[in-house]
Amino acid sequence: MEILSLDHILTGVRAENWQQAVxxxxxxxxxxxxxxxxxxxxxxxxxxxxxxxxxxxxxxALAHAAPCDAVLRDDMSLVILEEPVVFGSPNxxxxxxxxxxxxxxxxxxxxxxxxxxxxxxxxxxxxxxxASTAEEAYEALNSFSI
Amino acid sequence: MEELTIQAVCGFGCxxxxxxxxxxxKVLKEExxxxxxxxxxxxxxxxxxxxxxxxxxxxADRLIDRAKVPVITVVNFNNxxxxxxxxxxxxxxxxxxx
Numbered sequence: 001m002e003i004l005s006l007d008h009i010l011t012g013v014r015a016e017n018w019q020q021a022v023x024x025x026x027x028x029x030x031x032x033x034x035x036x037x038x039x040x041x042x043x044x045x046x047x048x049x050x051x052x053x054x055x056x057x058x059x060x061a062l063a064h065a066a067p068c069d070a071v072l073r074d075d076m077s078l079v080i081l082e083e084p085v086v087f088g089s090p091n092x093x094x095x096x097x098x099x100x101x102x103x104x105x106x107x108x109x110x111x112x113x114x115x116x117x118x119x120x121x122x123x124x125x126x127x128x129x130x131a132s133t134a135e136e137a138y139e140a141l142n143s144f145s146i
Numbered sequence: 147m148e149e150l151t152i153q154a155v156c157g158f159g160c161x162x163x164x165x166x167x168x169x170x171x172k173v174l175k176e177e178x179x180x181x182x183x184x185x186x187x188x189x190x191x192x193x194x195x196x197x198x199x200x201x202x203x204x205x206a207d208r209l210i211d212r213a214k215v216p217v218i219t220v221v222n223f224n225n226x227x228x229x230x231x232x233x234x235x236x237x238x239x240x241x242x243x244x
Binding site: 046049050051052053054056057058060062064065066067090091100102104105108109112113116117120 | 156157158159160161162164165166168169185187188201202203204205207208221222223224225
């Protein structure tokens with residue numbers, strides 16, 4: 001079973017700042033009909049409100065907001081930036097962003113756990129940092145098995 | 147001693163706290179420590195019964211005044227040494243008290 005599908009991954013994404021990077025990650029989910037644009041605003045607002053705590057480890061941010069009406073179904077997307085952006089976190093700069101949308105606090109737990117296990121694997125993450133195409137990123141992510 | 151309860155906290159209790167909880171679970175398993183771990187959100191975490199809270203520094207800033215239990219911060223959720231040092235540091239502090 002794939003961890004994340006190819007059409008939910010973008011590489012070489014250009015963003016001038018963290019807001020644009022979060023927008024790019026969220027836009028994938030808008031395009032797939034999983035969230036409305038309001039959710040992108042919520043994710044950005046969450047960083048303004050609570051600081052860049054979503055930058056969980058070096059080079060990586062987990063962009064998300066609270067479950068709400070702007071989420072139409074559980075989904076995740078991944079962007080790899082052309083040039084990293086700064087969030088103001090000790091784990092800056094950020095190059096890889098996982099965008100998480102969940103309809104509630106429970107239903108997405110298994111799928112998020114699987115993506116997280118892969119992302120926190122050093123070999124997988126190094127390959128993602130270097131991926132220049134979505135196919136390469138897809139292969140790296142889905143090559144991981146627990 | 148009653149079973150230890152550890153709350154991993156993030157902004158909404160459904161994203162980064164899950165990743166932190168996974169790492170804490172891994173340390174506990176490796177060290178053979180039995181504890182119940184669960185996720186919480188910053189708005190309700192301080193009022194949720196538990197023995198200790200783990201979270202990022204940014205979240206800790208918003209919790210520390212309200213929390214009745216120790217709040218322990220983790221900078222890099224994916225650094226097994228850091229998570230282990232902080233979990234075991236807390237466990238050690240409990241043993242020192244006994």
